[in-house]
Amino acid sequence: MEDQLKIIGVVSVATLSMIVLRKIVHRLALSRAKHPSLTGHSKMAKRVARMLPGYAYDEAYFFASDNAPADIIQHRRAGLGKLAQLYATRFPKSLAMTVEAAENISDLQFTSHYRVPYQYSAYLRGQLKTASFIAATDGVTMTDLDGNVFYDLTGSYGVNVFGLNFYKTCIAEGSARVAEIGPVLGVYHPCVLSNVKKICEISGMEEVSFHMSGTEAVMQAVRLARYHTKKNHLVRFCGAYHGWWEDVQPGIGNPVAPRDTYTLKEMHDDTLHVLRTRRDIACVLVNPLQALHPNKNAPGDSSLVDSARQAGFNRAAYSAWLESLREVCSARGIVLIFDEVFVGFRLGVGGAQEYFGVKADMVTYGKTLGGGFPVGVVCGKREWMRRFTPARPADICFARGTFNSHPYVMAAMQVFLERLETSDIKKIYADCETVWNSRAELLNSQLQSLGLPIVIANMSSIWTVSYTRASRYNWMFQYYLRAEGLALSWVGTGRFIFSLNYSDADFAEVCSRFINAAHKMQADGWWWQDATLTNKAIKRSILKEMLSIKFGLRHG
Numbered sequence: 001m002e003d004q005l006k007i008i009g010v011v012s013v014a015t016l017s018m019i020v021l022r023k024i025v026h027r028l029a030l031s032r033a034k035h036p037s038l039t040g041h042s043k044m045a046k047r048v049a050r051m052l053p054g055y056a057y058d059e060a061y062f063f064a065s066d067n068a069p070a071d072i073i074q075h076r077r078a079g080l081g082k083l084a085q086l087y088a089t090r091f092p093k094s095l096a097m098t099v100e101a102a103e104n105i106s107d108l109q110f111t112s113h114y115r116v117p118y119q120y121s122a123y124l125r126g127q128l129k130t131a132s133f134i135a136a137t138d139g140v141t142m143t144d145l146d147g148n149v150f151y152d153l154t155g156s157y158g159v160n161v162f163g164l165n166f167y168k169t170c171i172a173e174g175s176a177r178v179a180e181i182g183p184v185l186g187v188y189h190p191c192v193l194s195n196v197k198k199i200c201e202i203s204g205m206e207e208v209s210f211h212m213s214g215t216e217a218v219m220q221a222v223r224l225a226r227y228h229t230k231k232n233h234l235v236r237f238c239g240a241y242h243g244w245w246e247d248v249q250p251g252i253g254n255p256v257a258p259r260d261t262y263t264l265k266e267m268h269d270d271t272l273h274v275l276r277t278r279r280d281i282a283c284v285l286v287n288p289l290q291a292l293h294p295n296k297n298a299p300g301d302s303s304l305v306d307s308a309r310q311a312g313f314n315r316a317a318y319s320a321w322l323e324s325l326r327e328v329c330s331a332r333g334i335v336l337i338f339d340e341v342f343v344g345f346r347l348g349v350g351g352a353q354e355y356f357g358v359k360a361d362m363v364t365y366g367k368t369l370g371g372g373f374p375v376g377v378v379c380g381k382r383e384w385m386r387r388f389t390p391a392r393p394a395d396i397c398f399a400r401g402t403f404n405s406h407p408y409v410m411a412a413m414q415v416f417l418e419r420l421e422t423s424d425i426k427k428i429y430a431d432c433e434t435v436w437n438s439r440a441e442l443l444n445s446q447l448q449s450l451g452l453p454i455v456i457a458n459m460s461s462i463w464t465v466s467y468t469r470a471s472r473y474n475w476m477f478q479y480y481l482r483a484e485g486l487a488l489s490w491v492g493t494g495r496f497i498f499s500l501n502y503s504d505a506d507f508a509e510v511c512s513r514f515i516n517a518a519h520k521m522q523a524d525g526w527w528w529q530d531a532t533l534t535n536k537a538i539k540r541s542i543l544k545e546m547l548s549i550k551f552g553l554r555h556g
């Protein structure tokens, strides 16, 4: 008896040790699959963010933070003065309304504070404000309240794929189709059936659900994956944006501590190993836009403290990555979700699935698919989309939304989907890859031959600007671009989104304005550099400055 107890004891200890060891091995594998940057460590990033001291450069340091010589500082002062004068005389009505509205629009306050690195923001806002009101749009241009015409590089956050006039038509024609029923909810207009059939055909999926935004579509896709797999964790990739819902935005910006989300390295074997070996993963979320800058946050000028921002797109490598994800997800019963809210209908009619040649289990769409109205769509194979289990009637996966399938949205979507079948749009899709790659090459070769310190990386019509010479002032470029009549979103030069109706002549005009802006920025001394000014030196000096403010050795 005693011997038996001893054996049981030994076996229990051995089993327990095995379990603990297994846990340690899995935990280490998980750590290895995290990207070494702070973006890859949500908890740590939040902790570091909490410690970041708030401070602002005064007038003198604003111009001299890189220790430029006096004559350069003088050029910069004069340059900013000229810009401020130009903004004040050219945009008076648009600016006055923006200032008045910002009092009561939280979003405007937020975006106006975060257009540039925060140390420079307060002084700059006092000199240069950015207008947020417009009066009209046409073709590829927008007209502000003062009658200034801008080329639109904002792409309306990605909604605008075919030009704003296209969406005006979708909205007008669609609204006429459903005018008889008005905004009734809970029952469908027949256009819903035609939309569902077309979306199933385009996505290669079997079922569809409609929501009010891309964020909601992603929430529902993840909820369904958790419901069917009976597992909790979702895997998202470092830097990828999937809307602002808690679980897909686990780091800075979300007051709740990360839970049930693994943020892993994209395009890396360590991640595949985790997917192969863990048993708690319900789904993998992929935002194919990340192919332009894997493992990095969406590039915004508010974090452009030096010239380290880089991007580059390798279609073959990203296709191979998606194939390996597909393989491991199929083998492990993990739901592979392509979040095509941004890239869907931009890279081609079949979106990322077609473009990269890999099928997902579920796809989310949004933005442009609403024909100009707000929308989110989930499509998936039947086995993943069902929201109930007949054998266990109380085991349901709930999803509602008062405005889902709103008749006006559905009708604009119907017009949008019909138009995709026209020869004009088919031609645009057939050419768009070549057209936008050659336009990026053209601008890059002009920039290079003029010796301007800028380079463009693009994924089709989605562009990002990088800077080739170390500088603390690259974010100033967005103000020179606006002065030349180029409209940018609040992230500045981090993201240009072209609509596919840009003609060669429109594009040539954008290039010429872009180059003018760069020449002026250069002449005003913002890109001055000497041998000591490297990206590393800039980072080090900012860190030093933060630490001295934090520990009271210096005041902001």
Ligand SMILES: Cc1ncc(COP(=O)(O)O)c(C=O)c1O
Residues within 6 Å of the ligand: 157, 213, 214, 215, 216, 218, 241, 242, 243, 244, 287, 339, 340, 341, 342, 343, 366, 367, 375
């Ligand atoms: C890939 C992706 N997913 C989800 C979202 C969220 O969509 P929405 O802003 O409509 O909530 C976005 C928005 O930019 C997105 O780019």
